[in-house]
Amino acid sequence: xASTQFDRAADYLDLDQSVRERCKWPKRLITVTVPVQxxxxxxxxxxxxxxxxxxSRGPVKGGLRFHxxxxxxxxxxxxxxxxxxxxxxxxxxxxxxxxxACDPRSMSTRELENMTRRFTTEMLPFIGPETDVMAPxxxxxxxxxxxxxxxxxxHAGHLVPSIVTGKPVELLGSEGRTxxxxxxxxxxxxxxxxxxxxxxxxxxxxxxxxxxxxxxAAYTLARYGVTITxxxxxxxxxxNPKGIDINQLTEHVAKTHGVKxxxxxxxxxxxxxxxxxCDALVPAALEQVIHADNAGKLQCRVLAExxxxxxxxxxxxxxxERGDIFLIPDVLCNAGGVTVSYFEWxxxxxxxxxxxxxxxxxxxxxxxxxxxxxxHFAETNQMSHRVAALALGVHEVAKVKATRGLxx
Ligand SMILES: NC(=O)C1=CN([C@@H]2O[C@H](COP(=O)(O)OP(=O)(O)OC[C@H]3O[C@@H](n4cnc5c(N)ncnc54)[C@H](O)[C@@H]3O)[C@@H](O)[C@H]2O)C=CC1
Ligand SMILES: O=C(O)CCC(=O)C(=O)O
Numbered sequence: 001x002a003s004t005q006f007d008r009a010a011d012y013l014d015l016d017q018s019v020r021e022r023c024k025w026p027k028r029l030i031t032v033t034v035p036v037q038x039x040x041x042x043x044x045x046x047x048x049x050x051x052x053x054x055x056s057r058g059p060v061k062g063g064l065r066f067h068x069x070x071x072x073x074x075x076x077x078x079x080x081x082x083x084x085x086x087x088x089x090x091x092x093x094x095x096x097x098x099x100x101a102c103d104p105r106s107m108s109t110r111e112l113e114n115m116t117r118r119f120t121t122e123m124l125p126f127i128g129p130e131t132d133v134m135a136p137x138x139x140x141x142x143x144x145x146x147x148x149x150x151x152x153x154x155h156a157g158h159l160v161p162s163i164v165t166g167k168p169v170e171l172l173g174s175e176g177r178t179x180x181x182x183x184x185x186x187x188x189x190x191x192x193x194x195x196x197x198x199x200x201x202x203x204x205x206x207x208x209x210x211x212x213x214x215x216x217a218a219y220t221l222a223r224y225g226v227t228i229t230x231x232x233x234x235x236x237x238x239x240n241p242k243g244i245d246i247n248q249l250t251e252h253v254a255k256t257h258g259v260k261x262x263x264x265x266x267x268x269x270x271x272x273x274x275x276x277x278c279d280a281l282v283p284a285a286l287e288q289v290i291h292a293d294n295a296g297k298l299q300c301r302v303l304a305e306x307x308x309x310x311x312x313x314x315x316x317x318x319x320x321e322r323g324d325i326f327l328i329p330d331v332l333c334n335a336g337g338v339t340v341s342y343f344e345w346x347x348x349x350x351x352x353x354x355x356x357x358x359x360x361x362x363x364x365x366x367x368x369x370x371x372x373x374x375x376h377f378a379e380t381n382q383m384s385h386r387v388a389a390l391a392l393g394v395h396e397v398a399k400v401k402a403t404r405g406l407x408x
Contacts, residue, residue, distance in 0.1 A: 001273070001287075001288070001309055001312060001313055002058055002076075002077035002078075002081055002309070003077075003080075004313045005025070005387075005390055005392070006024055006080065006084075006394065007387065008387050008390070009084075009124045009171075009387055009391040009393075009394045010023070010024070010394060011089065011391035011396060012167055012381075012383065012387060012391050013171065013258060013391055013398065014021075014397055015394070016398075016399055016402065018333075018406055019401045019402050020398075022054075022401050022406065023054070023083075023394060023397055023398055023401060025126055026051050026052065026053045026054070026076055026080070026235070027052050027053060027054050027055060027094075028052040028069050028226060029072060029127070030049065030050045030051070030052075030126055031047065031048070031049055031052050031072060031088075032047075032048045032098065032119065032122035032123070032372060033045050033046070033048070033114055033122075034046040034119045035118065035120065036111055036114050036115045037114065037310065038111060039108050039110065039111060040162060040354045041093070042336075044352075046100050046101060046102050046115060047070075047097070047100070047101050047393035048098070048100040048101075048119045048122065049070065049071075049072050049098055049099055049100075050094060050096065050097075050123060050126065050127075050132070051072070051075045051076045051078075051079035051097035052079065052094070052096045052097070052098055052132055053076075053079040053080050053082065053083050053094055053096060053133065054083060054094040054095070054128070054397065054401075055094045055373075056094060056397065056400045056401055056404060057086070057087065057093060057094055057396075057397065058091075058092035058094060058128065059128075059130050059131050059132055059133050059209060059398050060079070060093065060094045060095060060096030060097040060100070060131070060132045060133070060135070061082060061086055061091070061092055061093035061094070061095070061096060061133050061135070061338060061341065061342070062078065062082040062095055062097040062137075062142065062220060062338070063078075063097060063098070063134065063135045063136055063138075063139040063140070063164075063166075063337075064097075064098045064099060064100075064134045064135070064136065064137055064140050064148075065097070065099035065100075065138045065139055065140065066102050066104040066112075066138070066139030066144075067079075067099065067101075067102075067103075067138050067139050067141050068102065068103045068106075069101070070099035070100060070101040070102075070103060071101065072233045072328035074287070074407075075097045075098060075099050075293075076097075076098070077309065078097035078137075078308055078309070079095045079096050079097040079346075080095060080352045081095065081308055081309065081330065081331060082094075082095025082096060082097055083095030083183075083393065083397055084331050084390050084393030084394055084397070085330075085331040085332075085334075085335050085338060085343065085393065086338060086372055086391040086393075086398070087312065087392075087394070087395075088331055088335065088373075088389055088392050088393040089331065089335050089338065089339050089366060089370055089398050090257070090315075090366070090370075090375075090396075091338065091339065091342045092167070092342075093133075093338075093342070094397075096132055096133075096134075097137070098123075098134060100119060100136070102115065102139075103142075104139040105234075112144070112317075113147055113257070116144050116147045116148060117147055117150075120136055120147070120148045120151040120152060121151060124151075124152070124155060127152070127163065128163065128222070129160060129162035129345070129348075129349070131162055131365075133162065133163065133165060133167075133341075133345060134148060134163075134164045135150070135164060135165045135166040135338070135341045136166040136212065138202075138211065138251055138285075141166075141212065142166055142167055142173060142178065142352045142357045142371040143288060144167070144277070144341065145164040145166045145167040145168075146167055146168055146171050148163065148164050149161060149167055149171060150244035151161055151264065152164075154266065156289070157305060159172075161276070161282075161348040162345050162348035162349055165180075165340075165342075165344040165345055166337075166341060166344070167176065167342035168346070170347075171191070172340070172346060172348055172353070173349075174340055174341075174343055174344035174353075174354070174359055175354065175355060175356035175359050176343075176356045176359035176360050176363070177337075177340045177343075177344055177355070177359075178212065178216070178286060179216040179219070179220070179333050180216075180336045180337050180339065180340035180341075180359075180363060181212065181213045181214050181216065181217075181218060181306070181336050181337030181358075182212070182214070182215065182216020182217035182284075182336075183216060183217075183218075183335060183336055183360060183363070184281065184333070184334065184335060184336015184337065184339070184363060184367055185213065185216075185217040185221050185284070185304055185306040185333055186216075186217050186220030186221045186223075186224060186226075187220070187336070187363075187368075188304065188328050188333050188362055188367060188371055189205070189217075189221065189226075189282070189302060189328065190224055190373050191305070191306045191367075191368070192280075192304070193302065194305075194329055195326070195375070196300065196301060196302070196326060200221075200224040200225045200226050200273050201224075201225035201226075203226045203227070203278075203279035203280065204226065204227045204229045204278045205218075205221050205226050205227070205228050205229070205278055205279060205280040205281075205282055206229055206230035206231070206274070206276060206278045206280070206281050206282065206300070207230070207231050207233050207234070207282040207284055207306075207358070208270075208281075208282065208283045208284055208285050208289060208307075208333045209233060209283070209284035209285030209286075209306070209307065210231055210233045210241050210249070210253060210275065211233070211261050211273050211284070211285070211300060212233075213284045213306050213307070213334065213337075214231070214233070214284035214285065214306065215246075215250065215253075216292075217284060217302070217304075217306055218231065218244075218246045218249075218329040219246055219284055220279075222246045226279075226280070227242075227243040228244045228246065228331065228353050229241050229243065229244070229245060229276070229278060229355055230244075230268060230273045230278070231259055231265075231274060232259065232270045232273055233246055233253075233256075233258055233259045233260075233285070234258065234285075234287075235256075235257070235258025235259060235291070235355065236258065236259060236260035236261075236267060236270065237259070237267070237268045237270040237273045238259050238260070238262050238266065238267060238268065239265055239266050239267070239268035239270065239273060240264060240265035240278070242266060243267050244262070245256045245264050248264055249265075251263055271294070272296060274289070275297040275298055275299060275313025276299060277299040277300075277361045278299065278300050279286065279295060279299070279302060280300060280302040280303075280304050281298060281300035281302070281303050281304070282304045282306050282321075283303075283305060283306060283310035283311075283366055284306035284309045285310075285311070286305055286307060286308060287307065287308065287309040288309065288310065288311075288312050289307075289310050289311065290310055290311040290315045290319075291301070291311075291312045291315050292312065292314040292318065294320055295311075295315035295318040295319055295322075296301050296322070297301055297316075298325060299325075300321075300325060300326075301326060302325070302326045302327050302328065303319070303324065303326070303327050303328070303333065304328045304333050305327070305328060305329055305330035305333045306330075306333055307330065307334070308330050309330060310330065310340070311368065311386075315341070316384070316386060317333055320384050324349070326383045326385075327376075327384065327386060328385065328401065329385050329386040329389045329390070331389050331390065331393060332367075332370055332371060332374055332389050334384075335370065336363055336365065336367060339363055339366055340359055343359055343362065343363070373387050374389045374392065374393060377391065377392055
Protein backbone atom coordinates (compact mmCIF):
# COMPACT_ATOMS: atom_id res chain seq x y z
CA UNK A 1 0.00 0.00 0.00
CA ALA A 2 2.70 2.48 1.00
CA SER A 3 4.72 1.70 -2.14
CA THR A 4 1.69 2.03 -4.42
CA GLN A 5 0.81 5.37 -2.84
CA PHE A 6 4.41 6.55 -3.12
CA ASP A 7 4.50 5.57 -6.82
CA ARG A 8 1.38 7.62 -7.51
CA ALA A 9 2.89 10.70 -5.87
CA ALA A 10 6.31 10.15 -7.51
CA ASP A 11 4.69 9.72 -10.95
CA TYR A 12 2.83 12.97 -10.48
CA LEU A 13 6.05 14.75 -9.44
CA ASP A 14 7.94 13.06 -12.31
CA LEU A 15 10.79 12.42 -9.87
CA ASP A 16 14.29 12.02 -11.17
CA GLN A 17 15.14 8.28 -11.25
CA SER A 18 17.98 8.47 -8.72
CA VAL A 19 16.03 10.60 -6.25
CA ARG A 20 12.99 8.38 -6.68
CA GLU A 21 14.92 5.21 -5.82
CA ARG A 22 16.56 6.85 -2.82
CA CYS A 23 13.24 8.20 -1.53
CA LYS A 24 11.50 4.87 -1.86
CA TRP A 25 13.75 2.44 0.03
CA PRO A 26 14.43 2.47 3.78
CA LYS A 27 17.89 3.26 5.11
CA ARG A 28 17.87 0.61 7.85
CA LEU A 29 15.65 -2.30 8.86
CA ILE A 30 16.55 -3.63 12.28
CA THR A 31 15.20 -6.92 13.66
CA VAL A 32 15.98 -8.08 17.19
CA THR A 33 14.92 -10.94 19.40
CA VAL A 34 13.59 -9.97 22.81
CA PRO A 35 13.63 -12.75 25.41
CA VAL A 36 11.22 -12.21 28.30
CA GLN A 37 10.63 -14.31 31.39
CA UNK A 38 6.87 -14.73 31.66
CA UNK A 39 5.17 -14.65 35.04
CA UNK A 40 4.81 -18.47 34.96
CA UNK A 41 8.62 -18.83 34.79
CA UNK A 42 8.79 -19.76 31.07
CA UNK A 43 10.96 -17.74 28.70
CA UNK A 44 9.32 -16.41 25.55
CA UNK A 45 11.25 -14.82 22.70
CA UNK A 46 9.47 -11.94 20.93
CA UNK A 47 10.49 -10.33 17.64
CA UNK A 48 11.09 -6.59 17.68
CA UNK A 49 11.57 -4.28 14.70
CA UNK A 50 12.61 -0.74 13.92
CA UNK A 51 12.69 0.70 10.41
CA UNK A 52 14.51 3.97 9.79
CA UNK A 53 13.31 5.09 6.40
CA UNK A 54 15.66 8.03 5.86
CA UNK A 55 17.74 10.45 7.90
CA SER A 56 18.27 13.08 5.21
CA ARG A 57 16.17 15.78 6.93
CA GLY A 58 17.03 14.95 10.55
CA PRO A 59 16.54 12.10 13.02
CA VAL A 60 13.89 9.51 12.22
CA LYS A 61 10.68 9.99 14.17
CA GLY A 62 7.81 7.63 14.72
CA GLY A 63 5.92 5.44 17.11
CA LEU A 64 6.53 2.04 18.69
CA ARG A 65 3.68 -0.45 18.36
CA PHE A 66 2.90 -3.53 20.47
CA HIS A 67 0.39 -5.67 18.57
CA UNK A 68 0.15 -9.32 17.45
CA UNK A 69 0.13 -8.33 13.74
CA UNK A 70 3.40 -6.37 13.86
CA UNK A 71 5.81 -7.50 11.12
CA UNK A 72 8.81 -5.98 9.38
CA UNK A 73 6.64 -5.20 6.33
CA UNK A 74 3.99 -3.39 8.37
CA UNK A 75 6.63 -1.39 10.24
CA UNK A 76 8.40 -0.50 6.95
CA UNK A 77 5.14 0.84 5.49
CA UNK A 78 4.40 2.83 8.63
CA UNK A 79 7.96 4.25 8.59
CA UNK A 80 7.54 5.33 4.98
CA UNK A 81 4.28 7.14 5.78
CA UNK A 82 6.00 8.91 8.69
CA UNK A 83 8.44 10.49 6.17
CA UNK A 84 5.77 12.14 4.12
CA UNK A 85 3.82 13.17 7.25
CA UNK A 86 6.84 14.87 8.86
CA UNK A 87 7.78 16.57 5.58
CA UNK A 88 4.19 17.70 4.92
CA UNK A 89 4.09 19.27 8.40
CA UNK A 90 7.50 20.91 7.93
CA UNK A 91 9.10 18.94 10.79
CA UNK A 92 12.89 18.35 10.61
CA UNK A 93 12.62 14.56 10.69
CA UNK A 94 12.78 11.46 8.56
CA UNK A 95 10.26 8.69 9.12
CA UNK A 96 10.67 5.73 11.44
CA UNK A 97 8.47 3.16 13.08
CA UNK A 98 8.99 0.20 15.37
CA UNK A 99 7.10 -2.57 16.98
CA UNK A 100 7.11 -5.84 18.83
CA ALA A 101 4.89 -8.72 17.74
CA CYS A 102 3.09 -9.45 21.01
CA ASP A 103 -0.35 -9.22 22.58
CA PRO A 104 0.02 -6.53 25.27
CA ARG A 105 -3.51 -7.23 26.55
CA SER A 106 -2.37 -10.68 27.69
CA MET A 107 0.82 -9.47 29.41
CA SER A 108 1.33 -8.24 32.96
CA THR A 109 2.90 -4.85 33.68
CA ARG A 110 6.08 -6.62 34.81
CA GLU A 111 6.30 -8.56 31.55
CA LEU A 112 5.66 -5.43 29.47
CA GLU A 113 8.29 -3.50 31.39
CA ASN A 114 10.91 -6.23 30.98
CA MET A 115 10.12 -6.59 27.27
CA THR A 116 10.36 -2.83 26.70
CA ARG A 117 13.61 -2.54 28.63
CA ARG A 118 15.22 -5.46 26.76
CA PHE A 119 14.04 -4.11 23.39
CA THR A 120 15.53 -0.71 24.25
CA THR A 121 18.83 -2.31 25.22
CA GLU A 122 18.96 -4.10 21.86
CA MET A 123 18.19 -0.78 20.12
CA LEU A 124 20.87 1.26 21.95
CA PRO A 125 23.36 1.25 19.03
CA PHE A 126 20.71 2.59 16.67
CA ILE A 127 18.79 5.26 18.60
CA GLY A 128 19.57 8.70 19.99
CA PRO A 129 18.09 12.22 20.14
CA GLU A 130 19.82 13.05 16.83
CA THR A 131 19.26 9.68 15.12
CA ASP A 132 15.99 8.03 16.13
CA VAL A 133 13.33 9.29 18.54
CA MET A 134 10.47 6.90 19.36
CA ALA A 135 6.96 7.75 20.62
CA PRO A 136 3.77 5.85 21.56
CA UNK A 137 1.63 4.08 18.97
CA UNK A 138 -0.89 1.23 19.24
CA UNK A 139 -0.47 -0.79 22.41
CA UNK A 140 2.13 1.56 23.95
CA UNK A 141 1.77 4.69 26.08
CA UNK A 142 3.57 7.27 28.22
CA UNK A 143 4.68 4.56 30.67
CA UNK A 144 6.38 2.62 27.84
CA UNK A 145 8.24 5.82 26.92
CA UNK A 146 9.29 6.31 30.56
CA UNK A 147 10.92 2.85 30.60
CA UNK A 148 12.78 3.61 27.35
CA UNK A 149 13.98 6.92 28.78
CA UNK A 150 15.20 5.15 31.90
CA UNK A 151 17.21 2.51 30.02
CA UNK A 152 18.77 5.04 27.64
CA UNK A 153 19.56 7.52 30.44
CA UNK A 154 21.06 4.81 32.65
CA HIS A 155 23.48 3.93 29.85
CA ALA A 156 24.27 7.60 29.16
CA GLY A 157 24.87 8.31 32.83
CA HIS A 158 22.45 11.26 32.90
CA LEU A 159 18.81 11.94 32.06
CA VAL A 160 18.25 12.21 28.29
CA PRO A 161 14.58 13.22 27.94
CA SER A 162 14.93 13.94 24.20
CA ILE A 163 15.44 10.21 23.48
CA VAL A 164 11.64 9.72 23.19
CA THR A 165 8.47 11.81 23.07
CA GLY A 166 5.07 11.09 24.53
CA LYS A 167 6.65 10.68 27.99
CA PRO A 168 4.77 11.41 31.22
CA VAL A 169 4.76 15.17 31.89
CA GLU A 170 6.63 14.64 35.20
CA LEU A 171 9.47 13.08 33.17
CA LEU A 172 9.63 16.17 30.92
CA GLY A 173 6.95 15.04 28.51
CA SER A 174 5.02 17.84 26.82
CA GLU A 175 1.72 19.17 28.04
CA GLY A 176 -0.86 18.29 25.40
CA ARG A 177 0.94 15.30 23.83
CA THR A 178 -1.52 12.71 25.20
CA UNK A 179 -4.49 14.36 23.51
CA UNK A 180 -2.57 15.81 20.53
CA UNK A 181 -3.38 13.20 17.88
CA UNK A 182 -7.10 13.04 18.70
CA UNK A 183 -7.26 16.80 19.08
CA UNK A 184 -5.71 17.21 15.63
CA UNK A 185 -8.11 14.66 14.14
CA UNK A 186 -11.10 16.59 15.51
CA UNK A 187 -9.60 19.91 14.36
CA UNK A 188 -9.15 18.71 10.77
CA UNK A 189 -12.69 17.25 10.76
CA UNK A 190 -14.05 20.60 11.86
CA UNK A 191 -12.09 22.29 9.03
CA UNK A 192 -13.56 19.80 6.55
CA UNK A 193 -17.09 20.43 7.91
CA UNK A 194 -16.52 24.15 7.44
CA UNK A 195 -15.52 23.62 3.79
CA UNK A 196 -18.63 21.50 3.22
CA UNK A 197 -20.96 23.93 5.01
CA UNK A 198 -21.72 21.46 7.82
CA UNK A 199 -22.15 22.95 11.31
CA UNK A 200 -20.27 21.06 14.04
CA UNK A 201 -23.30 21.22 16.34
CA UNK A 202 -25.56 19.56 13.74
CA UNK A 203 -23.02 16.90 12.72
CA UNK A 204 -22.66 13.24 13.66
CA UNK A 205 -19.56 11.05 13.83
CA UNK A 206 -18.76 7.34 14.05
CA UNK A 207 -15.40 6.29 15.51
CA UNK A 208 -13.61 2.95 15.17
CA UNK A 209 -11.15 2.55 18.06
CA UNK A 210 -11.39 4.04 21.55
CA UNK A 211 -7.71 4.09 22.51
CA UNK A 212 -5.50 7.14 22.74
CA UNK A 213 -6.48 8.56 19.35
CA UNK A 214 -10.13 7.51 19.12
CA UNK A 215 -11.00 8.57 22.67
CA UNK A 216 -9.35 11.98 22.41
CA ALA A 217 -10.91 12.58 18.98
CA ALA A 218 -14.26 11.72 20.60
CA TYR A 219 -13.76 14.14 23.53
CA THR A 220 -12.77 17.01 21.27
CA LEU A 221 -15.54 16.37 18.73
CA ALA A 222 -18.06 16.19 21.59
CA ARG A 223 -16.66 19.46 22.94
CA TYR A 224 -17.24 21.04 19.50
CA GLY A 225 -20.87 19.87 19.77
CA VAL A 226 -20.65 16.92 17.35
CA THR A 227 -22.96 13.98 18.22
CA ILE A 228 -21.02 10.69 18.40
CA THR A 229 -23.47 7.98 17.34
CA UNK A 230 -21.20 4.92 17.05
CA UNK A 231 -17.97 3.74 18.67
CA UNK A 232 -16.19 0.40 18.41
CA UNK A 233 -13.08 -1.18 19.85
CA UNK A 234 -11.64 -4.67 20.00
CA UNK A 235 -14.46 -5.79 22.35
CA UNK A 236 -17.36 -4.74 20.09
CA UNK A 237 -19.36 -1.78 18.80
CA UNK A 238 -22.02 0.45 20.37
CA UNK A 239 -24.66 2.66 18.80
CA ASN A 240 -26.90 5.49 20.03
CA PRO A 241 -28.40 7.84 17.42
CA LYS A 242 -29.05 10.42 20.19
CA GLY A 243 -25.34 10.50 21.06
CA ILE A 244 -22.96 8.53 23.27
CA ASP A 245 -21.85 10.25 26.48
CA ILE A 246 -18.05 10.15 26.15
CA ASN A 247 -17.29 10.80 29.84
CA GLN A 248 -19.58 7.98 30.95
CA LEU A 249 -18.12 5.69 28.29
CA THR A 250 -14.60 6.49 29.52
CA GLU A 251 -15.59 5.43 33.04
CA HIS A 252 -17.12 2.22 31.67
CA VAL A 253 -13.95 1.44 29.65
CA ALA A 254 -11.75 2.11 32.70
CA LYS A 255 -13.76 -0.49 34.63
CA THR A 256 -14.39 -3.14 31.95
CA HIS A 257 -11.51 -2.55 29.46
CA GLY A 258 -13.84 -2.17 26.48
CA VAL A 259 -16.85 -0.36 25.05
CA LYS A 260 -18.94 -3.57 24.98
CA UNK A 261 -22.03 -3.60 27.22
CA UNK A 262 -21.97 0.17 27.76
CA UNK A 263 -25.41 0.83 29.27
CA UNK A 264 -25.86 4.14 27.39
CA UNK A 265 -26.00 2.56 23.93
CA UNK A 266 -27.13 -0.52 21.97
CA UNK A 267 -24.83 -3.16 20.51
CA UNK A 268 -24.24 -3.06 16.74
CA UNK A 269 -22.22 -5.25 14.40
CA UNK A 270 -18.78 -3.55 14.13
CA UNK A 271 -18.67 -3.91 10.33
CA UNK A 272 -22.22 -2.58 9.90
CA UNK A 273 -21.38 0.40 12.09
CA UNK A 274 -18.86 1.61 9.50
CA UNK A 275 -21.50 1.91 6.78
CA UNK A 276 -24.17 3.75 8.81
CA UNK A 277 -25.05 7.31 7.70
CA CYS A 278 -22.94 9.99 9.44
CA ASP A 279 -21.12 13.22 8.70
CA ALA A 280 -17.68 11.93 9.73
CA LEU A 281 -16.41 8.36 9.77
CA VAL A 282 -13.22 8.12 11.84
CA PRO A 283 -11.21 4.89 11.59
CA ALA A 284 -8.86 5.20 14.60
CA ALA A 285 -7.59 1.65 15.03
CA LEU A 286 -6.16 -0.62 12.35
CA GLU A 287 -4.96 -0.58 8.74
CA GLN A 288 -7.03 -1.67 5.73
CA VAL A 289 -10.47 -1.42 7.33
CA ILE A 290 -11.91 0.53 4.38
CA HIS A 291 -11.55 -1.88 1.50
CA ALA A 292 -13.05 -2.83 -1.87
CA ASP A 293 -16.02 -4.56 -0.20
CA ASN A 294 -17.20 -1.68 1.97
CA ALA A 295 -15.95 1.50 0.23
CA GLY A 296 -18.98 1.62 -2.07
CA LYS A 297 -21.33 1.32 0.93
CA LEU A 298 -19.94 4.15 3.08
CA GLN A 299 -22.54 6.80 3.93
CA CYS A 300 -20.27 9.46 5.44
CA ARG A 301 -19.58 12.97 4.13
CA VAL A 302 -16.04 13.02 5.54
CA LEU A 303 -13.64 10.08 5.91
CA ALA A 304 -11.12 11.17 8.55
CA GLU A 305 -8.15 8.79 8.63
CA UNK A 306 -7.08 8.94 12.26
CA UNK A 307 -5.35 5.55 11.93
CA UNK A 308 -2.39 5.04 9.63
CA UNK A 309 -3.28 3.32 6.37
CA UNK A 310 -6.96 2.55 7.06
CA UNK A 311 -7.93 2.70 3.35
CA UNK A 312 -6.65 0.24 0.75
CA UNK A 313 -5.62 1.50 -2.72
CA UNK A 314 -8.63 -0.39 -4.21
CA UNK A 315 -10.95 1.47 -1.84
CA UNK A 316 -9.21 4.73 -2.75
CA UNK A 317 -10.07 4.15 -6.40
CA UNK A 318 -13.72 3.49 -5.50
CA UNK A 319 -13.88 6.63 -3.34
CA UNK A 320 -12.26 8.74 -6.07
CA GLU A 321 -14.81 7.46 -8.62
CA ARG A 322 -17.65 8.19 -6.19
CA GLY A 323 -16.34 11.70 -5.60
CA ASP A 324 -18.86 12.41 -2.82
CA ILE A 325 -16.66 11.76 0.21
CA PHE A 326 -14.22 14.37 1.53
CA LEU A 327 -11.06 12.44 2.45
CA ILE A 328 -8.73 13.74 5.16
CA PRO A 329 -5.69 11.53 4.47
CA ASP A 330 -3.84 9.93 7.40
CA VAL A 331 -0.62 11.91 6.91
CA LEU A 332 -2.64 15.07 7.55
CA CYS A 333 -5.47 13.86 9.79
CA ASN A 334 -3.31 12.23 12.49
CA ALA A 335 -0.30 14.56 12.16
CA GLY A 336 -1.16 16.32 15.44
CA GLY A 337 0.65 13.57 17.36
CA VAL A 338 4.03 13.86 15.71
CA THR A 339 3.75 17.66 15.62
CA VAL A 340 3.40 17.86 19.40
CA SER A 341 6.14 15.22 19.66
CA TYR A 342 8.33 17.67 17.77
CA PHE A 343 7.33 20.38 20.28
CA GLU A 344 8.26 17.99 23.11
CA TRP A 345 11.68 17.27 21.57
CA UNK A 346 12.30 21.00 21.09
CA UNK A 347 11.30 21.72 24.71
CA UNK A 348 13.62 18.94 25.94
CA UNK A 349 16.55 20.22 23.87
CA UNK A 350 15.92 23.73 25.26
CA UNK A 351 15.32 22.49 28.84
CA UNK A 352 12.09 24.51 28.82
CA UNK A 353 8.40 23.62 29.30
CA UNK A 354 5.51 25.21 27.40
CA UNK A 355 1.93 25.46 28.68
CA UNK A 356 -0.83 23.24 27.26
CA UNK A 357 -2.49 26.30 25.76
CA UNK A 358 0.72 27.27 23.96
CA UNK A 359 1.21 23.74 22.66
CA UNK A 360 -2.34 23.33 21.34
CA UNK A 361 -2.44 26.80 19.82
CA UNK A 362 0.86 26.21 17.95
CA UNK A 363 -0.49 22.80 16.86
CA UNK A 364 -3.65 24.31 15.41
CA UNK A 365 -1.65 26.93 13.50
CA UNK A 366 0.52 24.23 11.90
CA UNK A 367 -2.41 21.91 11.13
CA UNK A 368 -4.41 24.74 9.59
CA UNK A 369 -1.50 25.62 7.31
CA UNK A 370 -0.95 21.99 6.23
CA UNK A 371 -4.71 21.49 5.71
CA UNK A 372 -4.95 24.56 3.46
CA UNK A 373 -1.79 23.55 1.55
CA UNK A 374 -3.26 20.12 0.79
CA UNK A 375 -6.65 21.54 -0.26
CA HIS A 376 -5.04 24.16 -2.47
CA PHE A 377 -2.66 21.68 -4.12
CA ALA A 378 -5.47 19.18 -4.74
CA GLU A 379 -7.75 21.81 -6.26
CA THR A 380 -5.04 23.39 -8.39
CA ASN A 381 -3.84 20.05 -9.75
CA GLN A 382 -7.23 18.30 -9.87
CA MET A 383 -6.11 15.37 -7.77
CA SER A 384 -7.29 13.48 -4.69
CA HIS A 385 -6.48 14.82 -1.24
CA ARG A 386 -4.36 11.70 -0.65
CA VAL A 387 -2.12 12.18 -3.68
CA ALA A 388 -1.88 15.91 -2.95
CA ALA A 389 -0.76 15.34 0.67
CA LEU A 390 1.73 12.66 -0.32
CA ALA A 391 3.08 14.66 -3.25
CA LEU A 392 3.69 17.67 -0.99
CA GLY A 393 5.55 15.46 1.51
CA VAL A 394 7.53 13.49 -1.07
CA HIS A 395 8.52 16.72 -2.83
CA GLU A 396 10.15 18.08 0.35
CA VAL A 397 12.14 14.87 0.85
CA ALA A 398 13.11 14.71 -2.83
CA LYS A 399 14.44 18.30 -2.74
CA VAL A 400 16.75 17.44 0.16
CA LYS A 401 17.94 14.19 -1.44
CA ALA A 402 18.69 16.03 -4.69
CA THR A 403 20.51 18.86 -2.90
CA ARG A 404 22.58 16.59 -0.71
CA GLY A 405 23.54 14.51 -3.75
CA LEU A 406 24.66 10.92 -4.09
CA UNK A 407 28.20 9.87 -3.17
CA UNK A 408 29.40 7.88 -6.18
N1 LIG B 1 -0.92 7.38 19.47
C1 LIG B 1 -0.59 8.33 18.60
O1 LIG B 1 -0.17 9.43 18.97
C2 LIG B 1 -0.80 8.10 17.14
C3 LIG B 1 -1.46 7.00 16.65
N2 LIG B 1 -1.74 6.90 15.32
C4 LIG B 1 -2.48 5.77 14.78
O2 LIG B 1 -3.79 5.73 15.36
C5 LIG B 1 -4.22 4.37 15.43
C6 LIG B 1 -4.64 4.06 16.85
O3 LIG B 1 -3.54 4.27 17.72
P1 LIG B 1 -3.71 4.47 19.30
O4 LIG B 1 -5.03 5.09 19.59
O5 LIG B 1 -2.47 5.10 19.77
O6 LIG B 1 -3.72 2.97 19.80
P2 LIG B 1 -4.32 2.40 21.18
O7 LIG B 1 -3.61 1.11 21.40
O8 LIG B 1 -4.32 3.42 22.24
O9 LIG B 1 -5.85 2.10 20.80
C7 LIG B 1 -6.22 1.25 19.77
C8 LIG B 1 -7.72 1.09 19.79
O10 LIG B 1 -8.11 0.30 18.66
C9 LIG B 1 -9.00 -0.71 19.12
N3 LIG B 1 -9.00 -1.86 18.22
C10 LIG B 1 -8.07 -2.82 18.09
N4 LIG B 1 -8.48 -3.74 17.21
C11 LIG B 1 -9.70 -3.34 16.79
C12 LIG B 1 -10.66 -3.86 15.88
N5 LIG B 1 -10.43 -5.00 15.25
N6 LIG B 1 -11.81 -3.16 15.69
C13 LIG B 1 -12.05 -2.02 16.34
N7 LIG B 1 -11.20 -1.47 17.21
C14 LIG B 1 -10.03 -2.13 17.43
C15 LIG B 1 -8.51 -1.05 20.51
O11 LIG B 1 -9.50 -1.74 21.26
C16 LIG B 1 -8.23 0.35 21.03
O12 LIG B 1 -9.44 0.96 21.46
C17 LIG B 1 -3.07 3.53 14.89
O13 LIG B 1 -3.25 3.35 13.50
C18 LIG B 1 -1.86 4.42 15.12
O14 LIG B 1 -0.80 4.13 14.24
C19 LIG B 1 -1.36 7.87 14.43
C20 LIG B 1 -0.69 8.97 14.86
C21 LIG B 1 -0.26 9.13 16.23
O1 LIG C 1 4.72 11.17 17.84
C1 LIG C 1 5.48 10.59 17.10
O2 LIG C 1 6.69 10.78 17.07
C2 LIG C 1 5.00 9.55 16.12
C3 LIG C 1 3.53 9.39 16.05
C4 LIG C 1 3.24 8.27 15.11
O3 LIG C 1 3.70 7.17 15.30
C5 LIG C 1 2.41 8.51 13.95
O4 LIG C 1 2.17 9.68 13.60
O5 LIG C 1 1.99 7.54 13.30
